[in-house]
Amino acid sequence: MASASASPSPSPSGSRDRLSDLPDDVLGHILSFLPTKPAARAAALSRRWRHVFASVDSVSFEEQATARADDWNTPYHDDAQLEMKSVSTTLFKDVWSALLCRRHCAGFHVPLRRLRVAFNSCPGWNTRHVDQWLSYVLRHCRKELHLDLCFRLGPTCAQRTQDEWRTLSDWSWYELPRGLYSCTAMRSLCLSYCGLNLPAAINLPFLETLRLTGVDHGDSGTGIQRLIASCPCLVDLTLEANNKIQKVSILDKRLRRFTLWCCHGMKRVNIDASELMSLDYRGTVPPESLLSLHGTPEKIIPLCTVEICKLDYCMMAQHDTIKINTFFQEISNTQRLHLHHERIPYRYDFTGFPLFPNLTQLALQGGIQSPDGLRGILEQTPNLQVLWLLMEFPVDPYGKPEPPDEATFSVPCLQHRVREINMIHYHGDELQSMVARLLLRNALVLERLCVVFVKGSLQEQAGRKKEIERWVVAADAQQFFL
Template sequence: RWVYVLPKRLFTCRVVRTLCVAYCRLKLPAAVNLPLHETLSITAPHSDGGRSIQRLISGCPRLVNLTLEAVHRLKRVSVLDQRLRRFTLRCCHNMKSVDIDASELSSLDYCGTVPAERLLTLHGSPGVPLCTMDFCIVLSEDAGFTGFRVFMQKISDAKHLHLHHRKLEGRFFSGFPLFSILTRLVLQGPLVNCGTVVSVGRILEQTPNLEVLSLYMEVHVVYTKKKDDTLGRDLTMGEEDDEDDLMEKEKDADDSSVAPDEEAMVPDESSFSMPCLRHRVKEINMVHYVGDETQRMMARLLFGNALVLERMCVVLVKGTFALQSKLKNEIESWVVADAEKVFL
């Protein structure tokens, strides 16, 4: 199969500051020398092993922004000789360990499996201010549960956190670590049932200084055999593998995000009367509000307990004027604070 190979002289160019490579082969020269290079992004390299990727990183002494995405042959990476400010690791599912000098790290973006305990080591880190976590694959049973708690503990000094929770069961949040200095929180994922609402409450209990809360409420998708899911699929799979993959997706979609005993738990007003809502939260945003039972419960509990709220914004889905007016009036009736109300 034809593959584009990057010219070797590119890796010894002394004036290059930014290099973004995707779906090609690096084929590095004997010596890599990029003395002024600051931004490096590598996506799905062809046939390049972990040693080549490490050599390229090591050849950039002034590197401050590193992105690694879908580098399947990379198992270990070390960035201890450079002081990164931004690090992104996406879908490198075979990664075993990452060692970073995090003394100046200001942004960490992770998308992948709920990691094992020793995946990420942040050396000299006083705390990473901005963290984005998206666990697209959850390990079974206790391995994933333990890994999640340990990983979140490592970033518990964050000030801003964007957490994708669509793949996480409710039990993952029963031991959610304390984020004592977190001021901005974004929770992205569907509100499936009462258990998801309970999980949000558990997170808020661990964020005593939260000021801005945003909920990006995704649609709860159930895959069917009629859905065209060829984009991004490995076209070398046979029909039998394809059916197994589809059955796995349907199983994931049907699985509850919480334990059975939590699904029917209906939180009351007092359960959301937590310190951050009563004394700290000044802004609440809810995006993709359709007004189903679970979303209405979430809105009522949040706005009914946010005593010092200054601004609220709800982005409604498209619908008739009558329906949107009804949703708007209902939400306004739950707001107890004298806050600016924005509906989009």
């Protein structure tokens, strides 16, 4: 039995400081979940924690999207040395300070596990710093390395294409060092608005996560395809704003998550979906043969997210309707669907729209145009249990729809299956009130109702609350108003 003198001394309050009893590497791992500056401040709390920052294995800094919106147009020089100086001085000082501070605390170079740096924009004369960071990290990384480099911030679809950026400014494009592609410790690689600069041989045997946003691969997509093919352990793939790429085939590996955002030139995606857990698509109306899911027949995908953008569904052509129906048919076995519809599907012809027999959770995000469109979707989800409506203000130049006959508004899943309804950003205009009334009067087995009001006076929200309470017919439904 240990003597009392061997026990850690209690704090002045009489309680034992169990947190400081932990070894430095454990404390450092805990602090690694914080951004770098808060982690450094936490490590300075006491003398016991003085060297803990050396065990923080993550360095993460990000410029604000509008921090220096015009600075890259007005570079300046040092009058004494006539040397072009960086307009990201603060960011560079922060990263170098974090790297050197870790070495100072430990007395030697401590391996890193994660490096994340995001520039508002990165002029060419700044890239020598990035080269030095990457050289340092690759020499002193741990058995696993997670790298996230973003060289331009801003909305994805609002960005210029890679060629337009090059034409605008040749010095604003960073080319990755080729040694990066032979780092066997790499586990995740996220790159935004830079040149891939692929070598002849790529060796990333343990890479699991790959995200490519607006990268310049110099061809019609063969470079990206070659990079994907060189990652045998890849399970999470994101392709975003890569307009040149037209075809991707991932049949030799089993992805668990696939994201395709704003790759408007994409014509064909072949995926082994036998272990796919999440599929996320955002873009214009997809080509009719965009998705081809292989593997286990009748594969059930747990989660699908779809956002069709840059299209007025009120003016949709018939061939676009066929394309969308074909796309949804490919994912009709999903269990959870998040559909950002803007104007779809409230003026949509549901002839040919597929049945979703396994769907239990549905989230619809966008402005409400007509209850008939909502009914059209719900009629295709016979086993729906949870419904989310993330409401937005509609913009409908075609006027207000006529209210449907409540006596004929009958949806089987509402009457027999739906047990939870959530309405977010409810402001109680005529259309939203009409939809809420029809849903709640038909939800006969409802167990939980949650309504989040938009900001307003207490009197207005109280009136909306009383109105909604009158519409609920399920006697045992628990109601939450926020």
